[in-house]
Amino acid sequence: MITLEEATSHQPRAAAELKAALGQGPSHAYLFQGPSGSGKSKAARAFAAEILTTGSDDPEDSRRRALLEPSPHPDLVWLAPKGMSHAVQEIRERVIHQAPLSPFEGTSRVFVIEAAEALNEESQNAMLKTLEEPPPHAHLILLSSESEGVLPTIASRCQLIEFGSLSPEVIEEELDGLATPETLHSAAKLAAGDLDRARFLAGKRGGELRVSIERLMTCALEDDFTASPWLELLSQAKSAGEHSGELVQAEFDEEKEEGIKHTKTEMEEAVRRAQRKTRTGMLDLGLHLAAAWARDWATVIAGAPNLAFNQDRLEVLEAQAEGIELGQAREAVSRIQETRRSFELNVSEELALEALAFRLEKTLRD
Numbered sequence: 001m002i003t004l005e006e007a008t009s010h011q012p013r014a015a016a017e018l019k020a021a022l023g024q025g026p027s028h029a030y031l032f033q034g035p036s037g038s039g040k041s042k043a044a045r046a047f048a049a050e051i052l053t054t055g056s057d058d059p060e061d062s063r064r065r066a067l068l069e070p071s072p073h074p075d076l077v078w079l080a081p082k083g084m085s086h087a088v089q090e091i092r093e094r095v096i097h098q099a100p101l102s103p104f105e106g107t108s109r110v111f112v113i114e115a116a117e118a119l120n121e122e123s124q125n126a127m128l129k130t131l132e133e134p135p136p137h138a139h140l141i142l143l144s145s146e147s148e149g150v151l152p153t154i155a156s157r158c159q160l161i162e163f164g165s166l167s168p169e170v171i172e173e174e175l176d177g178l179a180t181p182e183t184l185h186s187a188a189k190l191a192a193g194d195l196d197r198a199r200f201l202a203g204k205r206g207g208e209l210r211v212s213i214e215r216l217m218t219c220a221l222e223d224d225f226t227a228s229p230w231l232e233l234l235s236q237a238k239s240a241g242e243h244s245g246e247l248v249q250a251e252f253d254e255e256k257e258e259g260i261k262h263t264k265t266e267m268e269e270a271v272r273r274a275q276r277k278t279r280t281g282m283l284d285l286g287l288h289l290a291a292a293w294a295r296d297w298a299t300v301i302a303g304a305p306n307l308a309f310n311q312d313r314l315e316v317l318e319a320q321a322e323g324i325e326l327g328q329a330r331e332a333v334s335r336i337q338e339t340r341r342s343f344e345l346n347v348s349e350e351l352a353l354e355a356l357a358f359r360l361e362k363t364l365r366d
Contacts, residue, residue: 001067007046010170011039014161018047020262026051026108027159029142031116034163036145037334041114042162045069048076048110051139055107062269074104080114082248084273086308087266090200091123099130108137115171116142117149124151131157161233165193178202182312191310198287209236209282213289214313220332221362230353233286237349241279248274283349284340291336297321300331324364331363 004022004213008015014032030047032040049066052075053059070336076092079086103109113119119127122153131140131154140159144150168188174195175184179202183241187206200206216229251266296308300321305314315351321329339356343349 001064002042002046004046004050007039007042009165011043011163014043014163017161018043021159026139029131029140029158030136030161031150031155031158032141032143032161032163032365033147033150034145035165035193037164037191037196037198038166038194040143040145040163043080043099043161044112044143045071046114048139048141052076052106052112054094055103066110075106075109077109077111078114079112079120082251082270082274084277085118085120086115087114087121087270088120088123088126091119092126095140096126096130099140100135103137108139110139110141112141112143114143116144116154117146119150121151124154128153128157166195167193171195171198172201175199175202180312181343183207186310186312189311190289192288205236205240208285209233210289210310211295212236213248213286214316216357217290217293217360218320220357221323221364223361225357225361225363226336228354230350230357233283233349233353237279237282237286239281241275241277244278245271245275280343283343283353287340287343288338291333291340294329294332294336297324297332298326301326301329328364328366335359335363 004018005015006279008018011034021030025045029261032044034040045067049063051131052066052073053062056062059102062073065071066076071078077098078091079094095113097159099109099111101109127140134140140158142150142154147155168185171188171193172184174200175188177185178199179187184198184202187198187201190201201210209291212229212232216233219225219227219229243364248271251265252262252270255262292309296310296317299308300314300317301324303319308314310317335356339352342352
């Protein structure tokens with residue numbers, strides 16, 4: 001059973017602030033803000049568990065149930081978006097309408113909202129009254145990876161707890177034993193401080209994604225697109241999206257058994273949003289890995305191979321870099337970043353990736 005100290009062991013500033021909050025009496029609202037994978041969710045669950053022990057007849061059992069995921073504790077409401085955004089109706093029913101209700105146990109109720117940046121403006125405005133006139137027993141914890149996604153009117157009514165990116169060393173320590181030391185070292189460097197991303201990259205599907213990106217970059221370098229390597233990335237993204245959609249549908253099925261009703265349109269839209277969010281996230285991660293591969297070319301050419309991200313593929317990178325100039329490697333990074341930005345404009349993903357492959361080939365040939 002994880003303690004608050006353990007949950008925030010790599011975030012000393014947040015740990016000190018949350019410990020002080022428990023000593024003084026927790027505020028009615030918090031905004032946990034920081035990069036994805038920095039430990040906000042784990043810290044929120046441990047902090048909520050401590051709040052819920054107050055006034056409980058059995059503090060240890062209350063803490064234990066609150067720490068379970070999903071939690072059976074009746075005074076802990078935990079919301080994650082189904083797809084790209086939170087449903088306004090769910091925010092109204094599970095937060096705004098329930099916050100005034102008395103606790104089932106103890107003296108407090110806790111409402112945690114993951115990905116608060118995925119709350120649309122209507123949802124955030126609907127929460128204002130709850131934040132302005134909070135019931136004395138209610139505590140809201142909003143988690144956000146994007147500061148600009150939370151309206152100033154919401155943020156100003158919350159106590160800010162900031163989380164920083166995790167270092168590669170910390171990530172390797174957290175994931176020790178998940179993969180070989182060489183793979184973990186590379187996954188930690190490629191993750192850009194995101195523990196969840198590093199865990200994915202160190203696993204089977206993440207390894208497959210890395211292989212497909214290496215193949216794409218190698219084909220561009222060797223001017224051999226007979227196998228259309230970008231299609232492999234698209235296939236992996238589509239498969240991941242379909243899996244996310246299945247998970248969202250399973251959540252709806254569970255809620256149906258519990259008596260929670262949703263319209264067919266609402267469920268279909270949530271499934272589509274989940275599929276699209278995961279698919280585009282996978283494509284973006286693939287392009288992030290491609291840019292890292294091109295940066296590694298530049299790093300090797302500049303004589304600093306120890307700084308490369310893909311340390312477990314260093315021999316391949318060094319062999320490839322022999323036929324590349326530094327300016328070409330840097331231009332390849334720019335081409336990839338341009339394609340990443342173009343995805344925000346709802347371009348055809350397949351055409352964009354195919355065009356990128358040929359632009360990379362031309363850049364590396366010229």
